[in-house]
Amino acid sequence: MPDTTTVSIPDDDDESILTETPTVLVCGGDGGIEMGNAVLDLAEREGIAERVRMVAINSGTEKFSDLGDDIETVTLKTPDRRFHDHDKRNRHYLRDDITIDGGDGAGRDPCLGRYYFDNPERVGSHEDKIRRAISEFVEHFESDPDVSGPSAVNVFHLVGAGGGTGSGIAPLVTGLLHEVLKDLDGEVQPGFEHWAVCSLASTEDFDGGGDAPDVHWRYPANSLALLDELRAITDYDGDTEYPLRIPLLASRDQANNRRSAYTITENPFSGVFLLRYDQDRSDDAEYREGVDRTAARVVVEWMRKGQPQFVDVENEAKALEHTFYEVRGADFEVPVDKIDTLLDDKRDYQAHDETVEELSAEIEALDAARAQLDAAIDADDHLRGEGDLVAEVAENADGEDVTAVPEAMVTEFERARQIAGNIDPHSTRLDGIETELGEHQNRRTHTFHDRVDADRIQRAVFMAAMYRETAMELRSHRFRALVDQYVERRGDEIEAFDPAFDETDSAKTQFVQTIEPMLEDQVASLSSELDDLGMSARITDRATYTNCKEDLERTRENLQRLREALEERDRLASLAEDIAAERDDVIETLEARRAALDDARETAVSNRGTATQQRDAAKSKMEDKIEVIREAPLGRFVTLPVASGVELDGERVAEDAGITALIDDGVMESERVATLLRETLDNHDDGVLGARLETRNESRTPSRDRPVVFCTQAVRERIWQDGATGNAPKTVAEDEFDKQSRAVVCNDDQRIGLLAYHGGLALDDFDHGALRASLERGQPTLWGTPIPLAECYAYPELLPASHPVSMRSQIENATLPEWGEDDD
Numbered sequence: 001m002p003d004t005t006t007v008s009i010p011d012d013d014d015e016s017i018l019t020e021t022p023t024v025l026v027c028g029g030d031g032g033i034e035m036g037n038a039v040l041d042l043a044e045r046e047g048i049a050e051r052v053r054m055v056a057i058n059s060g061t062e063k064f065s066d067l068g069d070d071i072e073t074v075t076l077k078t079p080d081r082r083f084h085d086h087d088k089r090n091r092h093y094l095r096d097d098i099t100i101d102g103g104d105g106a107g108r109d110p111c112l113g114r115y116y117f118d119n120p121e122r123v124g125s126h127e128d129k130i131r132r133a134i135s136e137f138v139e140h141f142e143s144d145p146d147v148s149g150p151s152a153v154n155v156f157h158l159v160g161a162g163g164g165t166g167s168g169i170a171p172l173v174t175g176l177l178h179e180v181l182k183d184l185d186g187e188v189q190p191g192f193e194h195w196a197v198c199s200l201a202s203t204e205d206f207d208g209g210g211d212a213p214d215v216h217w218r219y220p221a222n223s224l225a226l227l228d229e230l231r232a233i234t235d236y237d238g239d240t241e242y243p244l245r246i247p248l249l250a251s252r253d254q255a256n257n258r259r260s261a262y263t264i265t266e267n268p269f270s271g272v273f274l275l276r277y278d279q280d281r282s283d284d285a286e287y288r289e290g291v292d293r294t295a296a297r298v299v300v301e302w303m304r305k306g307q308p309q310f311v312d313v314e315n316e317a318k319a320l321e322h323t324f325y326e327v328r329g330a331d332f333e334v335p336v337d338k339i340d341t342l343l344d345d346k347r348d349y350q351a352h353d354e355t356v357e358e359l360s361a362e363i364e365a366l367d368a369a370r371a372q373l374d375a376a377i378d379a380d381d382h383l384r385g386e387g388d389l390v391a392e393v394a395e396n397a398d399g400e401d402v403t404a405v406p407e408a409m410v411t412e413f414e415r416a417r418q419i420a421g422n423i424d425p426h427s428t429r430l431d432g433i434e435t436e437l438g439e440h441q442n443r444r445t446h447t448f449h450d451r452v453d454a455d456r457i458q459r460a461v462f463m464a465a466m467y468r469e470t471a472m473e474l475r476s477h478r479f480r481a482l483v484d485q486y487v488e489r490r491g492d493e494i495e496a497f498d499p500a501f502d503e504t505d506s507a508k509t510q511f512v513q514t515i516e517p518m519l520e521d522q523v524a525s526l527s528s529e530l531d532d533l534g535m536s537a538r539i540t541d542r543a544t545y546t547n548c549k550e551d552l553e554r555t556r557e558n559l560q561r562l563r564e565a566l567e568e569r570d571r572l573a574s575l576a577e578d579i580a581a582e583r584d585d586v587i588e589t590l591e592a593r594r595a596a597l598d599d600a601r602e603t604a605v606s607n608r609g610t611a612t613q614q615r616d617a618a619k620s621k622m623e624d625k626i627e628v629i630r631e632a633p634l635g636r637f638v639t640l641p642v643a644s645g646v647e648l649d650g651e652r653v654a655e656d657a658g659i660t661a662l663i664d665d666g667v668m669e670s671e672r673v674a675t676l677l678r679e680t681l682d683n684h685d686d687g688v689l690g691a692r693l694e695t696r697n698e699s700r701t702p703s704r705d706r707p708v709v710f711c712t713q714a715v716r717e718r719i720w721q722d723g724a725t726g727n728a729p730k731t732v733a734e735d736e737f738d739k740q741s742r743a744v745v746c747n748d749d750q751r752i753g754l755l756a757y758h759g760g761l762a763l764d765d766f767d768h769g770a771l772r773a774s775l776e777r778g779q780p781t782l783w784g785t786p787i788p789l790a791e792c793y794a795y796p797e798l799l800p801a802s803h804p805v806s807m808r809s810q811i812e813n814a815t816l817p818e819w820g821e822d823d824d
Contacts, residue, residue: 020048020051020300020303020304021051021152021153021154021193021302021303021304022051022052022053022137022138022141022153022154022303023051023052023053023153023154023155023156023299023302023303024052024053024054024055024133024134024137024153024154024155024156025039025040025052025053025054025055025156025158025299026055026057026130026155026156026157026158026173026177027054027055027056027057027158028057028058028157028158028159028165028166028169028170028173029057029058029059029106029113029159029160029163029164029165029166029167029168029169030058030060030160030163030165030166031159031160031161031162031163031166031199032056032057032157032158032159032160032166033056033058033067034160034288034292035158035160035197035199035291035292035295035296036054036056036158037066037067037292038289038292038293038295038296039052039054039156039158039295039296039299039300040052040054040068041296042293042296042297042299042300042748043296043300045747045748045750045751046300046746046747046748047747048300048303051303052303053070053072053133053134053137054067054071054072055071055072055073055074055129055130055133056071056072056073056074057073057074057076057117057126057165057169057173058073058074058075058076058105058165059075059076059077059105059106059113059116059164059165060105060165072129072130072132072133074126074129074130076116076117076119076122076126076165076169077116077119077122078100078115078116078119079119079120079121080121081100084100087115091115091118092796092797093111093114093115093794093795093796094111094112094115095111095791098111098112100112100115105164105165106163106164106165106168107164108162108163108164108216108218108219108222109164109168109218109791110164110167110168110222110225110226110792110793110794111168111791111794112164112168113163113164113165113166113167113168113169113794114168114169114172114794114795115168116165116168116169117168117169117172117173118172118248120248123248126176127176127180130176130177130180131180131183131184134153134155134180134181134184135184137153138153138184152191152192152193153191153192153193154192154193154195154299154302154303155177155181155192155193155194155195156195156196156197156299156302157170157173157174157177157194157195157196157197158196158197158295158299159196159197159198159199159226160198160199161198161199161200161201161222161223161226161227162199162200162201162218162219162220162222162223163219163222164222167222167223167225167226167792167794168794170198170226170229170230171229171230171233171246171794171795171798172246172248172262174196174233174264174268174269175244175246175262175263175264175268176262177194177268178194178262178263178264178265178268179262179263181194193270194268194269194270195269195270195271195272195273195302196230196269196271196272196273197272197273197275197295197298197299197327198226198227198230198272198273198274198275199274199275199276199291199295200220200223200226200227200274200275200276200766201219201220201222201223202220202223202276202768217782217783217785217787218792220768220771220782221771221780221782221787221789221792222792223768224768224771224772224775224789224792225789225792225793225794225805227274227763227766227768228793228799228803228805229793229794229795229798229799230272230324231763232244232798232799232800233264233267233268233269233798234267234268234269234272234323234324235267236323236324236763237800239800239802240800242264242265242266243263243264243265244263244264244798245261245262245263245264246261246262246263246264246795246797246798247260247261247797248260248261248262267323269323271322271323271324271325272323272324272325273295273298273325273326273327273757274324274325274326274327274761274766275291275294275295275326275327275329276326289637290329290330290331290636290637291636293329293331293636293637293751293753294327294328294329294330294331294636294755295327297329297331297710297753297755298327298329298755301708301710301755322759322760322761324759324761324763325757325758325759325761326757326758326759326761326766327755327756327757327758328754328755328756328758329636329753329754329755329756330636330637330638330680330753330754331636331637331638331751331752331753331754332638332640332673332676332677332751332752332753332754333637333638333639333640333750333751334639334640334657334658334659334662334668334750334751345618348618349615349618349619352611352612352614352615352618353615353619355611355614355615356608356611356612356615359604359607359608359611360608362604363601363604363605363608365449365451366451366597366600366601366604367601368406368449369449369451369452369597370594370597370598370601371405371406371409372406372408372409372448372449372452372457373452373457373590373593373594373597374594375405375406375409375413375461376409376456376457376460376461376587376590377460377587377590377591377594379413379460379461379464379465380464380467380468382405382413383413383417383464383465383468384468408446408447408448408449409457409461411446412446412457412458412461413461413465415440416440416458416461416462416464416465417465419436419440419462419465420462420465420466420468420469421469423436423466423469425469425470425473425572425575426473426568426572428575429575430575430578430579430582433463433466433579436462437458437459437462437463440458440462441454441455441458441459444458451597452590452593453589453590453593456586456589456590457590459582459586460583460586460587460590463579463580463582463583463586464583466579467576467579467580467583470572470575470576470579471576473572474569474572474573474576477565477568477569477572478565479507479508479511479562479565479566479568479569480507482561482562482565483507483510483511483515483562484507486515486558486562487503487510487515493518494514494515494518497514497517497518497521498513498514498517498518501513501514508566508569508570511562511566515562516559516562516563519555519558519559519562520559522555523552523555523556523559526548526551526552526555527552529548530545530548530549530552533545533548638676638680640659640668640672640673640676641668641672641676642667642668643666643667643668643669643672656750657750658712658749658750659673659711659712659715659718659749659750659751659752660712660714660715660718660749661749663715663718664718670718670719673719673752674719677709677719677752677754680754681754708754708755708756709752709753709754710746710748710751710752710753710754710755711745711746711751711752711753712745712746712747712748712749713745714749715749715752716745771789774789775789775804775805776804778804789805790804790805793805
């Protein structure tokens with residue numbers, strides 16, 4: 001093995017130009033998408049962007065807005081809200097206390113992340129999108145005569161473990177890719193290599209600066225859970241029984257294939273690369289960026305691993321003797337602006353960001369209060385529908401999703417409707433209704449927003465419910481039927497009595513204007529006729545007398561019945577008017593309060609818009625500058641130091657300035673760059689490349705011949721050769737670089753990259769030893785505090801029976817979905 005392997009990238013017209021392996025990135029969750037973006041950025045710098053295709057999968061859409069149009073996006077959503085309670089009871093990985101919002105991210109809960117993917121209405125389309133993206137990408141190289149056809153295709157699954165979506169969907173995506181790649185392997189000629197890159201949060205404090213860590217416990221706990229699930233999938237411990245089946249609710253894809261599980265028949269990975277996300281002396285944002293760039297360097301190197309020029313570069317990983325490899329990496333980047341202004345910009349940005357958050361919270365509170373007012377003011381409309389009322393989602397004036405009928409109002413409508421339905425409008429008065437309302441308010445158990453008057457809200461809803469009940473009784477009152485029946489029987493008489501009679505008039509108008517006068521006339525006429533017959537008619541003409549008397553009594557009965565019905569109906573109408581007046585009065589008050597809230601919201605939105613512009617301007621200034629420091633700290637992300645005494649300004653340090661130009665211009669000193677590289681490569685105590693490792697057989701530090709240096713040929717010449725003073729760089733090159741590392745020449749002149757691979761890992765101790773030990777003791781703890789670690793395992797059915805959180809030891813009584821694939 002040569003001490004140094006140097007690879008030059010030929011010109012485009014050179015026949016020996018590298019043909020990097022085409023690579024598909026399947027990025028899960030926020031962290032995976034950030035790593036994918038870093039890969040695309042590096043591929044663009046290296047001139048190989050056309051050989052990379054990215055698929056982004058997330059349960060929230062905020063990460064998609066900044067992605068290019070050529071990136072395939074898979075948006076995850078949970079099943080419809082009406083299935084949530086049912087699924088909590090029937091899906092073994094969902095807890096009773098889990099909160100399901102339907103589409104705003106998994107909130108560091110892998111079980112919820114799994115549920116986002118396990119949606120029978122969408123999982124088929126997810127698979128179709130991923131399959132199509134891979135097949136179309138491969139077909140592009142097979143059909144384009146101007147592009148070198150691939151002999152194989154890499155599929156990299158990128159996961160930022162520790163959160164909810166990426167960790168929660170990782171085994172499902174692994175199963176999906178395993179089956180898709182097996183299918184496509186028969187459809188397209190190149191073979192596939194399935195890789196994974198996972199950044200794992202450790203139990204170290206994240207820049208805590210004290211006793212209490214400033215990282216949520218779920219990050220390292222979720223990382224441990226995903227690591228255990230990957231161990232089971234890859235048979236790391238030798239106790240996996242294939243095939244493994246990951247159950248799904250039955251779903252159909254576009255080809256109408258029905259599936260109820262993803263089946264893994266063997267170790268699906270060519271290799272799994274693990275990156276530790278632990279404490280670093282640079283701030284969290286820069287550290288995260290350093291991890292992403294290390295992942296990008298891994299992917300790009302692996303795209304070139306089959307090239308003869310890269311022999312011996314892959315170090316211990318080249319033989320692929322193991323499945324899991326730890327990757328240590330660092331990135332050295334050029335400075336682009338002054339450090340003193342960077343700190344001012346950062347403080348300015350943070351102040352404006354806090355203001356935006358405060359105003360956003362204020363707007364959210366105003367929207368929540370207004371939603372309750374809207375529901376109360378529109379109570380008549382909400383109560384008019386049949387069936388149970390449920391919370392609905394709508395858009396506010398800013399196009400943001402809001403709940404149109406808040407949960408508290410759903411409860412209020414249901415209770416008001418129930419109480420009103422038990423009150424008989426015929427036997428009650430307004431004061432009785434007020435008494436029932438008061439008792440209802442006193443029994444209130446649900447909570448209204450603190451910016452609304454709860455009593456008035458309840459009064460508006462209750463009066464609306466009571467008015468609806470009274471109005472329904474009024475509409476179906478017997479007076480209408482009595483009038484209609486009389487008109488139907490005596491239509492000819494009515495028309496003769498009142499030629500202007502109109503059947504389209506209200507029942508009361510028909511009765512008062514025509515029917516009642518006619519009946520009164522008939523009563524008078526019959527009475528007069530009866531008087532004329534006299535007492536003698538009872539003997540001489542008894543039949544006539546009897547008929548006249550019966551007609552008189554019947555007419556009087558009809559008149560009395562109609563009058564009583566009208567009186568009862570008028571009392572109901574009066575009650576309805578009183579209720580409506582009470583309702584209208586309280587609604588007028590609520591509308592005034594709503595107008596005040598709208599004014600407050602308009603002011604808050606305006607202020608937030610101003611604060612957002614100020615924040616974005618400060619952020620733009622901050623992101624345009626990279627921290628320039630006199631003594632660069634070692635870490636995954638290192639800003640190269642400027643030369644002593646150099647005068648920095650925007651003209652001298654341009655945004656696109658490369659290392660070569662900055663060294664030639666005297667902004668940076670090659671000796672200091674070489675010293676930083678040497679210290680990073682040689683720091684075996686706490687350096688990012690040389691920290692102590694745990695392997696399956698022994699604890700050891702990495703040997704001195706592992707790291708690989710990535711830089712341009714021009715940078716290599718300036719660092720490996722003597723500087724102006726004739727001392728440090730050449731000595732360093734001879735004593736350090738040529739002995740312990742190999743240099744790979746790349747196109748990116750703005751960075752120097754370092755990588756080191758380490759196989760044979762002891763995953764039991766992979767930065768989670770104490771956490772795993774506490775799990776096995778049955779008392780999981782982090783930083784001395786008990787934690788519900790079992791909640792972080794979204795796939796207990798994959799774990800061996802000996803694992804404390806295995807399906808058999810923890811949820812053996814749970815109801816599981818049917819495993820296996822359906823025949824139809």
